[in-house]
Amino acid sequence: GDELPTFEVTYSGFKNDETEEVLTKKPVITCSATSESAPGEYEITVSGAKATDYKISYVAGKLTIAEEAVYIKADDKTMTYGDPVPELTYTVTEGTANGTPELTCEATSKSPVGTYTINIDRGTLTNDNINLTNGTLTINKAQLTITAKSYTIKVGDELPTFEVTYSGFKNGETEEVLTKKPVITCSATSESAPGEYDILVSGAKSGNYDITYVAGKLTIKEKESVSIKADDKTMTYGDAIPKQTYTVIEGTADGTPELSCEATSKSPVGTYTINID
Numbered sequence: 646g647d648e649l650p651t652f653e654v655t656y657s658g659f660k661n662d663e664t665e666e667v668l669t670k671k672p673v674i675t676c677s678a679t680s681e682s683a684p685g686e687y688e689i690t691v692s693g694a695k696a697t698d699y700k701i702s703y704v705a706g707k708l709t710i711a712e713e714a715v716y717i718k719a720d721d722k723t724m725t726y727g728d729p730v731p732e733l734t735y736t737v738t739e740g741t742a743n744g745t746p747e748l749t750c751e752a753t754s755k756s757p758v759g760t761y762t763i764n765i766d767r768g769t770l771t772n773d774n775i776n777l778t779n780g781t782l783t784i785n786k787a788q789l790t791i792t793a794k795s796y797t798i799k800v801g802d803e804l805p806t807f808e809v810t811y812s813g814f815k816n817g818e819t820e821e822v823l824t825k826k827p828v829i830t831c832s833a834t835s836e837s838a839p840g841e842y843d844i845l846v847s848g849a850k851s852g853n854y855d856i857t858y859v860a861g862k863l864t865i866k867e868k869e870s871v872s873i874k875a876d877d878k879t880m881t882y883g884d885a886i887p888k889q890t891y892t893v894i895e896g897t898a899d900g901t902p903e904l905s906c907e908a909t910s911k912s913p914v915g916t917y918t919i920n921i922d
Contacts, residue, residue, distance in 0.1 A: 646713070648680050652706075654691055658699065670695035676708050684712040684773075715740035715772045719748055719765040719780030726758050726787040726853045727815020733763055735780075744769035750782050755816050758784050758853050789813040789854035791827050793844040793861030799868045803835050807861075809846055813854070825850035831863050839867045871896035875904055875921040882914050889919055 652674040656665060665671070672694035678687035689706035716739040722731045733748035747768035752761040763780035790812045796805045807829040811820060820826065827849035833842035844861035872894040878887045889904040908917035 646680060649676070649678065649708075652676065652689055660698075667698070668694055668696045672703075678708050678710060682710055684710050686710075712772060712774045713740045714774045714776060715742050715770075716776045716778070717742060717746055717765065717770075718778040719746075719763040721780045721783070722763065723783045723785060724752075725785050726756075727754055728787075729754055730782070733780075735765060740772070740774075743771045746770055746777065752782050752784060756784055758786050760784075786853055786855040787813060787815050789851065789856050790859060791846050791849055791856060792859040793829060793846045795844070795861040795863070797864040797866065798835075799866050800837075800839055801835060801868065804831070804833065804863075807831065807844055815853075822853070823849050823851050827858075833863050833865060837865055839865050841865075869896045871898055873898060873902055873921065875902075875919040878919065880908075882912075883910055885910055891921060 654672055654674060659665075659667075670693060672691045674689060674691055676687055676689045687708040687710065689708050691703040691705065694701050715737065717735055717737050720734045720736055722733065724731055730750065730752055733750060735746055735748060745768050747766045748763060749766070750761055750763045761782045761784070763782050765777045765779055767775065767777070792810050792812065794808050794810065796807075798805065809827055809829060814820075814822075825848060827846045829844060829846055831842055831844045842863040842865065844863050846858040846860065849856050874892050874894055876890045876892055878889065880887055886906070886908060889906060891902055891904060903922040904919060905922070906917055906919045
């Protein structure tokens with residue numbers, strides 16, 4: 646496709662410091678090739694020169710038409726750890742590709758964070774003059790969120806065992822892949838005043854995850870007042886003692902009170918105290 650060059654010759658054998666100016670007829674240079682000729686070698690022939698004092702011989706040259714150079718690069722790619730490997734593609738940066746290159750990469754969705762070579766090979770390309778450049782697949786860290794659970798206790802209660810939940814693990818992984826487990830802290834104690842206290846999480850580490858933290862809340866409430874009354878009962882002398890019951894008048898009872906009375910079916914007529922403990 647290039648324009649043909651301007652063909653030139655060199656001379657060897659002139660005497661007495663003479664040059665081509667002494668030729669009575671200049672040489673004719675010919676070549677069968679054109680700018681549209683196929684790749685290959687074409688003879689550049691020389692003929693027709695004349696000089697009174699010289700016997701002239703000719704040496705042919707060569708016009709080499711090279712196939713167009715093709716430059717192809719594997720496109721760089723990025724992905725997140727645990728995601729599918731993206732489709733591998735390429736770009737022809739110069740020339741015309743006859744066929745399709747082959748692209749391969751050893752990375753998978755389970756490959757650790759890092760960089761991996763995207764190899765580009767000839768594949769079905771039929772071009773002779775090919776320049777292939779590999780690409781790079783970069784695997785970035787996945788996002789992992791660690792959230793502290795929230796709790797509610799009453800003043801004086803023991804602190805709960807703080808726990809966290811995880812969101813974002815890939816490839817079926819669990820907290821076991823963490824190289825350092827999270828640390829959970831809270832400024833509250835069992836004697837702290839009523840209020841809300843942050844439950845903080847920090848310190849976890851993993852090579853394949855970027856970690857963010859969400860704080861929880863410890864809510865300490867005042868102990869509520871509970872009023873419970875043993876229910877009054879009546880019975881007839883000689884009958885069985887009625888079942889003793891109670892009523893929670895105010896608040897919420899955590900557990901069951903104990904009810905007792907000294908009266909029996911043989912107790913004389915009268916009133917007896919139903920004790921509640």
